[in-house]
Amino acid sequence: MPPVPPPGSHQTRFTTLDRAQRVRFRRAVTLMLMTLALPGSAQLVSGNRRVGRIALRTWLSVVVVGVLALASSYLWHGVAFWAGTNTMLLQVLRLGLMALAIGWAYLFVDAWRLGQPLTLQRQHRLAVVGVNGFLCFSVAGALLFGAHVVGVQRGLMISMFSDGAAVGAHDGRFNVLLMGGDSGAGRWGLRPDSMTVASIDDETGKTVLISLPRNMQNFPFAEGSVMDEQFPDGFDVEGMYLNGLSTWALDHADLFKGSKNPGVDATIQGVEGITGLKMNYWAMVNLQGFRDLVDAVGGVELNVRQRIPVGLPSDSFFRYIEPGKRTLNGMDTLWFARARYDSDDYSRMARQKCVMGAMLQQVSPQTAVTNFQKIAKASSAMVSTDIPRSEVDTFVDLALKARSQKIATLSLVPPMINTADPDIALVQEKVAAAIDKAEGRSPAPPPDTAEAAPDTTEATTPEAPAATGGAAPAPAAPATPKAPPSVTGGSVGSLSEGYAANESEDLGAVC
Template identity: 60%
Template sequence: MSGGRATAAERAARVRFRRASALLVLTLLVPGSAQLLAGSRRVGRVAMRIWLALVGLAVAALLLSVVHHAFVIGVATSPDALLLIRLALIAVALGWAWLFFDAWRLGQPRTAGAALLLPHRRMVLGINVVLALLVAVPLLFGSHLASVQRGLMVSMFSGTKVTGAHDGRFNILLLGGDSGAGRWGLRPDSITIASIDATTGKTVLVGLPRNMSNFHFKAGSVMAEQFPDGWGGDGRYLNGLSTWAADHKALFKGYQRPGVEATIEGVEGITGLEINYWAMVNLHGFHELVDAVGGVTLNVRQPIPVGGLGSNVTGYVKPGIRKLTGHEVLWFARARDSSDDYSRMARQKCVMSAMLSQLSPQTVLTHFSQIADASSSMVSTSIPASEVDTFLGLALKAKKQKIATVSLVPPAIVTSNPDEKKIRRMIAAAIAGKRTKASAKKSSTPATAVPSADSSAGSSAGSDSSSSSDSSDSSVVTGGSIGSLKTGYAANQSDDLAASC
């Protein structure tokens, strides 16, 4: 400085600083533009063409996703597409970062007096590193999410057999049980069929009690050949099929999970529904999924014991409409102390309803890695990866509709000697949406009112269900569920599951 005026070197430094900063900003806005102006034009043209192509592709994908949601679901569930996205994001992140450092190089002085510009060079280098990280980190994180999603799809959805809808419906057998070394899925605690309309997504949950006995198997099945007169006596129940099959694996050649296959054959024989796929949920790992999404809000009508039935009760899930932790939701769904199996079945359906209604795309996106980690250790299924987009699409449709339930439990069904013809009439009526006149009148209760068993229990099956559904008393709560063993539980027989919970 001389007399307050900048020297020629200082003015040059400022010019260089502004030039280098401008090149970095141009690289941020339009990758390749810095090279076109001050470097290799060939590199600049290639970079800009790639950038414009990617921008065009992103805009087209965004517009397509707005008008065609199935496109997004299809891409998000395709292992090949996810691998391509992952590699593309890594390549773009590395390429863009290289363009930033090349732009920084182009903005540096080449004169012998470059030492005079050292403060500016350090500042430009800092700006360059910040901008490179600004674009590379989100891209690499997106690549990580694509990798996690692909790993989930490959590990969880490993089925190979694709089956079409039966009579316009997909029937998914949902099994819930404890896991352990060599015993995952033995004697499932929860047995439910999700019968889903293949067009509308309208869903009916068919609950089967684990203690059902004296029933027949699907004709022509392995179990039907072994037990032509049915399964019953000597403590044989529906949830015992899995352990029997595990002890007789030689009979189930070609089946990776004999226990699941035997259970399917029993369920098909009881309900007359043909099962498309199955999904097995590890109840011990279920709490991890609930925690991953930040908890689930449930209406706890009575204190629900934690523990019991052979072990000490260590606490209670407190009453109230509350957001429960994974540990609390697990015991809400499985507790039997001071309760009965059918009240527990009703609570389990309430958990299913809450999960479906409260899991939003925003929640899934913000907790994606945690959800993926929890799901991979919690769920095993026969649904092939190629079919996941179909069921996610149906789930989005189902989210906007009421879920109906029909459970094959007392007082409508005697579990020790089930009337299989009546069972099939009940299921058919629930799928058709038929209700008794009494329940139809009572179901007009406003949604803001306290849900009653009368207003929500009419979906069982015309006259077959009227004795249990319409006689339920909404003032009676047993084991945390509206209703009783004598009158039936509202959530087990309902045309609006959410209102019954």
């Protein structure tokens, strides 16, 4: 056993000093960890108690508000949607996160000061500086990043959505005209490449997609509208189609006094005249922005039934998307929806519906949160709309409800509708029937139908031999294998018989 040094010796003084240094070091680290776990607690113990009380009360208030917000959002999803789309609340949250970042960073620096770093040994002093810097920048950085994300969301709401008044549902449904904009140079949004009315139940989110061909002619306009006054007998201008209304209106913008989007207004008046539905809102999709959106969510899985060309044979990048279930990137998804080479307009319309359905089903809230900044950047360049910010939470809620339901479709195309001379009464009858069926209002079959049907059970079900030794009936002939459905241009069906995705009660089943 080594001899105990006499009291007052140099070794005793060194041991005592070293122990005191370790105690001060642990105290300094503890003060910083206290600040991390409970902001203000270090000041209550060793510093300015007034600052500590203010910090602690602020932190407890933030925790209580956060817990209440999470509980409310979990129980009532509408609270979260409202909070995420209210620009004033988002601005308050953004400034609050920035203030928290600055205040918490100050508390960490003050906790470092309270640890008396100048009294520590050099290695302990460096360690305390490193720990304090790491905690300070980690916490403040996380809060500032949160403020940035909130700012991005607020900017998205301001740039994409209008501040106009909300329009109530018509007969229990919101009708939104979705248009794909021609993104040619200098012509963005001037000529809709595709037009689809999304008719959405205002309670259940049950959706019917009603597509109109861009080459429709000789159609009426909504009664009393500007276009109805100009064309009381319908749009019968030689060589002009439905997708030409936008450019016609821009050439006659003086007729649409006070309108910010005369081309969109004229198109809506035509769509309302054709379908008999009153539009609530419209959205114009820039197809280049759509490509970026698909990339932002990591692609979309589609059932490619035939080779789909990407580009034209004259393009340097021309190639094919091969058949099979494939996750397509933005460029391939865009060409899957737009390609007409080796196809036709109506097959393309069917593929466009399949893309819409896939996007709705596959872009989950988790995906949206994970890729939020990319989605926000793509969305702000993708969509122009008159949906007011006050209604965004309503449509987000309806979209989530729609994800769990079948999407019905109706396309006003041949062979059902002659696009050159459409039977508008038939069109509106089909539209009303599709919505009624989606709402569950379809007429039931006659009650005696089941009774009148012949009972074929005995004829098709083999029986055991009779107990008396009689011969068993001959076995039923094997059923003839059902021929696979025809596929044209990548869509189930053909031009003559129609495409399944263009008129279906379950879009997912035919895509």
